[in-house]
Amino acid sequence: MVIWIILLAMTAAAVMAVLWPLSRHYAVARQADPDTQFYREQIAEIERDLARGVLLANEAEAAKAEAGRRLLRATGLQAEEAFAAVGEPALRRRRAASTLALSIIPLLALATYEIYGSPQLLSEPPGARMQPQQAGGSNLLGAVVEIEAHLAKNPQDGRGWEVIAPVYLRMGRIEDAVKAYESAIRYQAPDAVRFANYGEALVLAKDGLISAEAQTAFEQAVKLDPSAPKAQFYLARAAVQDGQTDKAKTILQDLLASSPADAPWVDAVRQELAALGAPQPEAATAGAPQIGPEAIAGMVAGLASRLEAQGGSAEEWARLMRSYAVLGQRDKASDAAKRAREALAQDAQGLKTIDTMAQELKLTDAQP
Amino acid sequence: MLVEAGHFALALALGLSLIQFLVPLWGARANDPVLMAVAPTTAVAVFACIAFSFLALTFAYLNSDFSVLNVVQNSHSAKPLIYKISGVWGNHEGSMLLWVLILALFGAVVAISRNSIPMRLQANTLAVQAAVTIAFLLFILTTSNPFTRVVPAALEGQDLNPLLQDPGLAIHPPLLYIGYVGFSISFAFACAALIDGRIDAVWARIVRPWTLGAWAFLTLGIAMGSYWAYYELGWGGWWFWDPVENASLMPWLAGTALVHSTVVMEKRDALKVWTILLAILTFSLSLLGTFLVRSGVLTSVHSFAVDPERGTFILGILILFVGGSLALFAWRAPMLKQGGLFAPVSREGALVVNNLFLATACATVFIGTLYPLALEVLTGEKISVGAPFFNFTFLPLIVPLLLLLPLGQTLAWKRGNFLGTAQRLYAVFGISLLATMVMFAFTYGGPVAAPLGIGLGLYLVLGSLNEIVSRAWSKGTPLAVAWRKARGLPRSAWGTAIAHAGVGLTVIGIAATAWGIEAIGSLKVGERLKGGDYEVRLERVIPRVEANYREEAAVLTVFGNGRELGTLETMKRLYVTRGMPTTEAGILTIGLGQVYASIGDAQPDGSIGVRLYHKPLVLLIWIGSLVMAIGGGISLTDRRLRIGAPAPAKTMPPNAVPAE
Structure with a gap:
């Protein structure tokens, strides 16, 4: 709420910057012609230069003669019309300009902000999201540094690598996450979840593309545990990437059929299936009728x-x-x-x- | 919340700019002072909005607010404070925000200098300025929005490009942008004169400080960028004819021409139409520079953005403003009043020659920079136009210009006497020639270009000195009187002489690079590498871990002719977050020259690759640029009118000349 008041005040101030000059009174005066004024100043400057000895007498004479000629010409040309600041047309112009300011500034600003801004984040009290976040962030950072130091000394601690890998992933250090998972796999017994996570890190590192390396990792995971959902999911995606949509559908439908209805991945699988345009069986109820x-x-x-x-x-x-x-x-x-x-x-x-x-x-x- | 308010302020600035564009333009047409008076207050309000917006972004950087995408992509909570601040403009979005901030700042300064600018000129100028602001605000809001949020917020940022984590970055872009954007004021004034269909004599007087200031800042910005590339990229070069460098050199050349032609216009009421055209071209080249750097057309250190949408948008802005202003010029320029006449051999004539040479030099850089791009677009063939092209085209244009410089500076206004002028420079020419020959004799067998170039530089420095001396001292004047007279000379005269001497210093520095020595070797601890008169010994290699990078630092002891001169430290860094290696050159300054070393990769046998350069007088390149900018600054402080007293014609009594 406070923020909307602030934004409103900002808008009002901006509009005032336009309305203020429009509301002032102007004396009907001719503006001094800038040209004649300039040449007068120039002649005065020549006199000063002559007095200071910067110009010689004959130079000053020539310069003055020239400036004088230009001054004459400028005076002759002077056709500056008087300012049009009073009367009905001027009043109408003021009103039109005020209307423009009152409409364009708030409308354009709000429309632009509505399109590109994030007004949904406005409602949060200042720093409500940031403060715990930052505290958490720095704690986490400290922890990461500690684990890194530990791993530098004991690089064969597969468990340590496994702990830090998802943290790297959340910090956006995807390359590091991939390396950490590699080490975790190298120093620990083969495990389906670990292979699937490793594969997922590889996919993230390639911006969603499933490389041959990642595919191998997922296949390893499925070999260890045929029902590994994450690996199945990504193998389906890999099939889509290879153009084998039917294969992908089969994998996903099998996955859905074998999953409990409240499994966290069910929604994602359904979306994937919907994107492929496939009928979606209810989870764990094989052969459900098609839903229109x-x-x-x-x-x-x-x-x-x-x-x-x-x-x-x-x-x-x-x-x-x-x-x-x-x-x-x-x-x-x-x-x-x-x-x-x-x-x-x-x-x-x-x-x-x-x-x-x-x-x-x-x-x-x-x-x- | 502050971030969102900053975003909203930017949107408000867009609405205000639209008013600043429409209402004053209308006011100037209707000659209504009330509507014209809207321009200054609105310009100040636009500046306030954009400044607030910029502060909001800076605040987000300082607090490492990782709910802002721009902060996530370019900052890191462990980054030192100064790079958190400079990181604001160390990326595409933030640097564009800085661009409009400076644009709005200049608009506001034009707005508050109310009494010195005629009202209609001011209203039209601010309207044109607003048009530029609108275009760039739209560009920022639609394609490069620094206020895009991430939900949920990221835990940690991705760090700033390590090459840009340098004090140089904190200063280089703002200086450069003040230069670029300063020319937008000259451009806006030129367009305003065209819209109104008249150039007042005051026009040049008002525009001169802006052009001069922009020019001085651009000079500093380019020099700073060049020095930064010299010590940060680790190749020992200071100018690579890289398209991005050319992009800043082109407006500089055009701006240099503009500074000179504005002087002619102010002092002699001549070259009006040409000056207007130059003002338009200079800013167009600034925009072109922005386009080249920002669109991702070129791939180099500077191109943070490789994004076709942005490229198209800036191309649109470029076409709109260059095309629009040139069309305005074609339509209105014939109606402008032509100014005073002058003889071919005169100061004006010399400045025309200066303008021709600079414009042509600028055109060669333009062709060399854009031809490869055009060729790639049309045929798909990739060629690179590098130093050889520019050496063969640019130098033959610049050297004659520099040779003529002291002559032109000495010529009288309106009609000059070439032989008389040349006589006044006999001594300067003689000393420079003698110095060249002596140097040539001492370095016989070495590169010929070095003594010649140094001779040229000396000639420029002495020529500038001569200008001051000959105006203050004639035979028989006691030194004390001459000194008093010299101090009494207008500061603009001093500024000119100092800036021209700066050119000479830079020329000397550049010429001396021909004497540079390079040596490459692979060293183990305790081993030595010799390059010319200098020698280094690798003392030790220290690994270090800092907050956001790891580095290997090599400590080298430098010996000159067997004597120990000092130590230097060169580093190879790895920035952890981005996994990006950088080189930090180690530099030992000896007089005006430098011993420069950088390390490469460690070899399997435990040795380490070392590049060693000795660069005599290299500092003069940047000192010269600094002196040039100082000259500009001194001239800028001289607020008096510039008088160009015409030389009286000899055939008729001076007062009876129908000169016009």
Whole structure:
């Protein structure tokens, strides 16, 4: 709220900078012709130079003669019209200019800010996000330095490498994360999760491209644990990259079928399948009937009425928001966000989930 | 929150600039002082908004606010404070923000110097200035927004490009930008004169300080950049004819021509139309420089941005302003009043020659820089135009210009006497020739270019000195009187002489590089490498770990003719976050020359590659540039009118000449 007052004050000040000169009174005066004034000053300057001995007498004479001729000519040419500062037309111009200022400045500024700014971050009290973040950041940094020092002395500590790798990943030091996972794999017993994480780091390092190296890592993981979800997921992506969409669909559908319904990756897998244009079986219920848009709408409506009546978890509310967004009913999604916030008012964690989802769905009008 | 307010301030500045563009232009057409008076206050408000925005970004950098994408990409919480500040403009987005900040600052200064500028000229100028501001604000907001947020915030930044983590970076871009953007004021004044269809005599007087100031800053900026490349890149070179360097040299050459033609215009009311054209061209070249550096057309240290969208946008700005102003020129220039006449042999004539040479030199640099790009676009063939091209085209244009410089400086206004002038320079010419021959004899067998170049430089320095001496002293004048007279000379005269002497010093420094010596060797601790009269011994190699980099520092003892002169330290650094290696050259200054060493990779046998250079008089290159800028500054402090007293014609009594 405070911030909006500040922005409003800034806008008002900006508009005032334009309105202020428009409101002042001007005496109807002819402005002195700049040319004649200039030549007069020049002649005075020549006199001074002569007095200081910078110019010789004959030089000064010639210069003065020249300036004098130019002064005469400038005086002859003087056709400067008087300023038009009074009268009906001038008044109309003032009004038009004021209207321009009052409309262009706030509208353009707000429109530009709306498009490129991040007004959703405005509502946060100053530093609420930053302070703990920074504290955490510096603690983390200290920890990283300690672990790095430890690893420099004991480079064969696979466990240490495994601890630091995901930290590197979060810090954006992807190359380092890849190296850390390599070392973790080298010094520890083969493990499906580790191989999958290593592969994922490789994929991130290549901006999403699945290299041969990464593919090998994922295959290793699947060999160790055929149900390894992360590896399966990326192998499906690799298949898409190779143009084998059918293979990708099969992998994903198998993955979905073998996953428990509340597994964290189910949503991602469904999105991936939807992107491939494949029918989506319900998790763990093989051979579910194909779901048409009406059926989806029906399910969404059911979910909505249930949440409305009995309430539900933040995740369920978020799912409802996403469903509306997917169906293209953005206003309903915003509405759902609002209701969710009311329902979860006591639950900070849940509110955060809703906020994140709203940001993801770009439901800017649903901000508190 | 502050970051968002800064972002909003930038959006406000856009709206204000639009008003600053529309209302004063309308006011000037309707001759309505009320509307014209909107220009100054709005210009100040635009500056306030952009300054606030810049401070908000700086604050984000100081606090390592990693919810701002720009900070994440270019900063690191462990970075030293000064690089957190300089990091604000050490990247594409931030540097563009600095660009408009300086633009708005200059607009505000034009706005508050209310009494010295006629109202209509001021209103039109600020409107043109606003048009430039609008274009660049749109560019920043749409394609290079420094206020883009990251949600959730990153934990740590990716650090600043290590090459740019240097005190040089803290100063180089602001100086350069003040130079570039300063020319935008000359440009805005030129466009304003064209829009109004008249050039007042006051025009040149008002524009001169801006042009001169911009020129002085550009000189410093280029010199600073050159020195930075010299010690940071570790190749021992100070000018590479790299397109990015050329991009700053072109506006400098055009700006140098502009400074001189403005003087003619102010003093003699001549060369008006040409001066207007030069003002337009100079800023166009500044924009071209911005385009070359910022669009990613060139791949070099300076191109942080490789982004076609940005390139197209800046190209659009370039076409709009260059095309627009030249069209305005073509339409309006014929209506402008032509000024005074002068004889071919006169100070004016000499300055025309100066302008022709500088313009042609600028054109050769232009061709050498853009031809490879055009060729690549048209045929896909990649060629590189390097030092040989420029040595063969640029030098033959600059050397005659420099030879004529002392002559032109001595000629009288309006009509000069060539032989008489040459006589006044006999002594200067003689001493320089003698010095050249003596040097040639002593270094017989060495490079011929060095003594010749040093002779030329000496001739320039002595020529400038002669100008002061001959104006203050004639045979029989006691020294005390001459000194008093010399001090009484206008500061503009001193400024001219000092700036021209600076050119001479730079020429001497450049010529002496021909005597430079280079040696490469692979050294173990205790071993020596000899280059010319100098020798270094590798004392030890120290590994160090700093907050954001690791380095190997080699300590070398320098010997000259067997005597120990001192030690120097050269480093090879690895910046951890980006995994990027850099070289820090070790430099030992001896007089005006330098012993310069940089280390390469360690060899398997434990030795380390060392490059050793001896560069005699190399410091003169930058000292000369500094002296040039100081000359400009001294002239700038002289606020009096410039008088160019015409030489009276000999055939008629002086008062009866119908000179016009």
